[in-house]
Amino acid sequence: MAVNTLSILVIVLIILAIALAFSIGANDETLSTLVGAGVLKFSLALLIGGIAVGAGMFSFSFAFVAKTVGADLLGEALVYTDFMLLTVLISSILWLIIGSFAGIPLSSTHSLVGSIVGVVFVYSFTQGVVNPATAFNWAKLNNVILGWFLSPAFGLIITFSLFRILAKTYLSRLKGLNQIERSEKYFKWFLLVAVIFAEIWVGANSGEALGILYGLLDNGSLNFESYLLFAFFCGISSCFGIYIAARFVVRNLASQMINSRPSEGLITQLSSALILMIATLLSLPISHSHVIVFCIIGMSLAQKKEIDYKGLGKMAMYWILTFPIAAIVAGFIYLGFNSFGLT
Amino acid sequence: MEEISDKDLKKLSIDELTHLFVDNINEQNLILIEGIEFLADEKFDKFTQNLKYVIETNTEVRIKKTFESKIFKSKLMFSKADRLKLFNKINDIKNIGEYLANRLLLYKVVFPDKEFKLQIISIMKSLRIISNDLAEAIKNIGTDLSKAHDICEDIKEERRKMRDEEWKLLNRLYNYDMDYLSRTFLYLKNLIEDIMMLADHMKNFSEYIQFLAIKYLIFK
Numbered sequence: 001m002a003v004n005t006l007s008i009l010v011i012v013l014i015i016l017a018i019a020l021a022f023s024i025g026a027n028d029e030t031l032s033t034l035v036g037a038g039v040l041k042f043s044l045a046l047l048i049g050g051i052a053v054g055a056g057m058f059s060f061s062f063a064f065v066a067k068t069v070g071a072d073l074l075g076e077a078l079v080y081t082d083f084m085l086l087t088v089l090i091s092s093i094l095w096l097i098i099g100s101f102a103g104i105p106l107s108s109t110h111s112l113v114g115s116i117v118g119v120v121f122v123y124s125f126t127q128g129v130v131n132p133a134t135a136f137n138w139a140k141l142n143n144v145i146l147g148w149f150l151s152p153a154f155g156l157i158i159t160f161s162l163f164r165i166l167a168k169t170y171l172s173r174l175k176g177l178n179q180i181e182r183s184e185k186y187f188k189w190f191l192l193v194a195v196i197f198a199e200i201w202v203g204a205n206s207g208e209a210l211g212i213l214y215g216l217l218d219n220g221s222l223n224f225e226s227y228l229l230f231a232f233f234c235g236i237s238s239c240f241g242i243y244i245a246a247r248f249v250v251r252n253l254a255s256q257m258i259n260s261r262p263s264e265g266l267i268t269q270l271s272s273a274l275i276l277m278i279a280t281l282l283s284l285p286i287s288h289s290h291v292i293v294f295c296i297i298g299m300s301l302a303q304k305k306e307i308d309y310k311g312l313g314k315m316a317m318y319w320i321l322t323f324p325i326a327a328i329v330a331g332f333i334y335l336g337f338n339s340f341g342l343t
Numbered sequence: 344m345e346e347i348s349d350k351d352l353k354k355l356s357i358d359e360l361t362h363l364f365v366d367n368i369n370e371q372n373l374i375l376i377e378g379i380e381f382l383a384d385e386k387f388d389k390f391t392q393n394l395k396y397v398i399e400t401n402t403e404v405r406i407k408k409t410f411e412s413k414i415f416k417s418k419l420m421f422s423k424a425d426r427l428k429l430f431n432k433i434n435d436i437k438n439i440g441e442y443l444a445n446r447l448l449l450y451k452v453v454f455p456d457k458e459f460k461l462q463i464i465s466i467m468k469s470l471r472i473i474s475n476d477l478a479e480a481i482k483n484i485g486t487d488l489s490k491a492h493d494i495c496e497d498i499k500e501e502r503r504k505m506r507d508e509e510w511k512l513l514n515r516l517y518n519y520d521m522d523y524l525s526r527t528f529l530y531l532k533n534l535i536e537d538i539m540m541l542a543d544h545m546k547n548f549s550e551y552i553q554f555l556a557i558k559y560l561i562f563k
Contacts, residue, residue: 038419039418177422
């Protein structure tokens with residue numbers, strides 16, 4: 001392993017990538033349905049969820065979303081420089097911190113890809129060696145952005161359809177609370193399987209940390225063995241993120257979910273896991289939070305419950321704004337580096 | 344009602360404990376109603392005996408404690424709060440009944456005339472129907488929510504009829520040539536109002552059961 005030969009900047013990038021993996025775990029709310037349904041003891045649920053996310057992140061690190069973020073979004077003639085990667089990290093983290101303080105729910109995926117676009121544009125304009133028109137793999141970038149719109153829509157449709165089928169074929173036949181409770185006892189265990197399945201794909205689709213490492217692999221700063229080792233560390237880090245830090249988010253959300261039935265949680269988690277799986281296998285980084293929000297909307301529509309369209313519209317506006325703002329922020333930061341001759 | 348040992352109580356499910364509890368409370372309710380009918384007939388000994396039974400009986404306390412220890416251990420989060428609320432609402436019937444019994448025992452009243460007696464007995468008949476229907480509805484929550492919902496409609500209908508009778512009765516009471524600060528007047532006024540309070544609680548309870556039916560039968 002070539003750690004000794006790595007520059008300080010590469011080490012900083014690796015540490016930041018591992019820290020980002022921790023924060024991915026720390027912000028993961030997937031387990032709240034499981035905890036809210038009382039399937040497992042809190043600590044055990046966190047441990048199982050953490051292992052599933054870490055395993056998913058590491059298992060799919062050799063290609064898929066990590067490769068898209070770390071290499072495939074760029075045009076053929078272009079690889080990331082270490083400062084480009086640093087800028088992408090700083091910009092996406094900065095925008096997420098601003099969002100958190102302002103209480104705005106943002107997507108880390110949109111923020112990351114937006115930052116990449118901003119940095120690459122500035123790089124191609126300032127360096128002059130790359131044509132901005134060929135700086136991107138436009139087909140890939142279009143697919144990624146298309147995926148951002150399609151994944152929530154499909155999340156809604158799949159949840160709605162699956163739940164209507166389940167309701168029509170089974171749930172509507174349950175006559176009394178005893179029968180409902182008995183059947184929900186079984187659904188609890190299916191929910192456990194669905195949440196583990198979902199966590200694996202949440203980890204697999206979290207391209208933020210591994211994308212940076214893949215960029216280092218692609219530009220030759222890391223060899224494949226080192227990459228796999230650090231990807232493994234990222235997996236461990238995300239596992240710790242869930243176990244140590246996600247407990248606050250999970251506890252908070254779980255307490256709001258105690259009224260929802262395990263069968264509802266099962267369908268929501270299963271739908272979002274399916275979407276994440278398909279997106280990962282197509283190497284498309286998507287926003288898990290967007291998908292889950294639309295899955296919940298699908299569930300509400302299937303149950304004919306009211307939907308807060310005003311809140312949803314506000315959220316959608318922030319989602320749309322994240323990409324351009326992250327791109328602009330990243331562009332300015334990279335310009336700042338350039339002014340000091342750091343490219 | 345047959346005594347059940349603590350060991351056997353612990354073997355019962357949450358739903359079975361609720362059934363046992365509601366049977367217990369309903370039995371006490373019927374004894375209270377019968378006691379008021381004895382009062383109307385001026386059978387004061389039987390009246391006192393029935394009302395003291397309602398006040399002194401505490402077999403339901405053991406059921407309540409067993410239920411509480413079970414519900415807190417229950418892993419079915421989505422229905423836990425509803426089951427607990429249901430149980431507490433049954434317990435409230437006991438509390439109101441006990442309050443009513445204590446107030447009625449303060450004085451032995453002789454009803455002003457036969458018409459008044461008959462109207463009280465008619466109200467008691469409705470209250471008995473409501474109490475039995477409510478027990479039936481509660482027992483159906485576990486097995487047939489639709490049926491429980493329908494029974495609650497009957498309860499609401501009976502309560503409506505009962506309310507008309509109560510207003511007529513109050514109207515009658517206020518038009519007697521009587522000292523309005525007399526014990527008899529105050530006693531009878533309180534009796535009618537306390538019966539209304541118990542009936543109102545049961546009607547509100549039936550609405551809660553209907554809410555549960557709608558909540559859990561959302562896919563129907």
